[in-house]
Amino acid sequence: MTIYRFLTGPDDASFCHRVTEALSKGWSLYGSPSLTFDAAQGRSICGQAITKDVFGVAYDKDMKLGEQ
Structure with missing residues (x-):
């Protein structure tokens, strides 16, 4: 699964x-x-948008993407 975040500041x-x-x-x-x-x-x-590939994890709308 690829996860996505958009950092701002x-x-x-x-x-x-x-x-x-x-x-x-x-x-x-x-x-x-x-x-x-x-x-x-x-x-x-x-x-800045960032992505990360994680394995063995299924998407859940309640997951904390920054902790993956």
Whole structure:
């Protein structure tokens, strides 16, 4: 089964650390990152899709994808 997540957050070091942590746990980048500007908060927001192939696990809508 392939699982999918979309990480979002302010364009800062903490976002980069979240993506790096996911990559170190076997996730792969999926597509290009996205960037938008939140005018209300005056900051840029990043987004990055990631996927991971897991074996021996059946999909369940209640599963916590980040824990796979």
